Amino acid sequence: MIEAHSLQEHLQGIIPCARLEETRLPECPAIRLLLLNADYPQHSLEPQAVQRVMDNPLYWVFCWASGQVLAQFLLRNPHWVAGKRVLDFGCGSGVVAVAAALAGAAEVVACDIDPLARAAAGVNARLNGVTVQIVADFAAIEGQIDLIIVADVLYDRANFPWLQRFTRRAGRVLIADSRVKDFHHPPYRQIERRSGSTVPDLDESAEFRDVRIYLAE
Ligand SMILES: C[S@@+](CC[C@H](N)C(=O)[O-])C[C@H]1O[C@@H](n2cnc3c(N)ncnc32)[C@H](O)[C@@H]1O
Structure with missing residues (x-):
């Protein structure tokens, strides 16, 4: 089992002056996550550190705007998950998985290709x-999945085929996204639109704070 200090060591191998700090999500105060310190030197990283970040994306040190919005949605509308077996795909920090569990899911599975994200979600x-x-492997998950929940994985166009894989695997899919404009992938339809922000704040443009939730069933 990877512990928090190992995650911090990994982070500091990439950004030496960074650290993980326990952060209460502003829009979901019921959830605390170990995230990058809010006062990290975003604009003054030396070029080698920037290169290391490019080579080792640290998605799990952020709670992405779509993740925070979907977590808030589940906490406000627990009937989506209550008593159900739920899978969080591309879990990163685990924010949406944690929200589903807090909202009363019977069982929560979290999946990510990045071993450090899996460790962070466990922590x-x-x-x-x-x-x-x-x-680690979506295909290896056995048994019925009632609902798949997904936040901010469509930044990578290679993930688009997953939209169909999700609907074949579960009766319901909820996807939160702010990256794709003109999202038109039936049977997905927009059911919610809300402004959100990444934690710690990445100062993203307004378009990436404009989060939509799509449902397929
Ligand atoms: C931008 S982060 C979002 C994390 C979290 N859902 C949130 O909203 O804060 C995207 C995450 O999806 C994971 N990911 C991307 N493509 C994936 C794939 N094909 N299979 C599993 N995980 C994937 C990445 O490793 C990363 O942890």
Whole structure:
């Protein structure tokens, strides 16, 4: 089991002056996550550090705007997950998985290709006192999945085929996204639109704060 200090060591191998700090999400105060310190020197990283970040994307040190909006949506509307077996795809820090567990899901599985994201999701689940099963391989998950929840994975166009894989695997899919304009992928339809921000704040442009939630069923 990877512990928080190992995650911090990894982070500092990439950005030496950075650290992980326990952060309460402004729009979901019920959730605390270990995230990049809010006062990290975003604009004054030396070129070598920038290159290391490019080579080792640290998605899991942020709670992305779409993740925070989907977590807030589940906490406000727990009937989407209550008593259900839920899969968080591309879990990163685990924010949406943690929200599903807090909202009363019977079982939560979190999946990510990045081993450090999987470790971070495990640490953050424990921090919030919930149980989340962490897996590397979507295809290896057995049994019924009632709902797949996804936040901010469509920044990578290579992930678009997953939209169909999700609907074949579960009766319902909820996707939160702010990256794709003119999202038109039936049977997905927009059910919610809300402004959100990444934590710590990346100062993203207004378009990337404009989060939509799409449902397929
Ligand atoms: C921008 S982060 C979003 C994390 C989290 N859902 C949130 O909203 O804060 C995207 C995450 O998806 C994961 N990811 C991207 N493509 C993936 C794939 N094909 N399979 C599994 N995980 C993937 C990345 O490793 C990363 O952790």
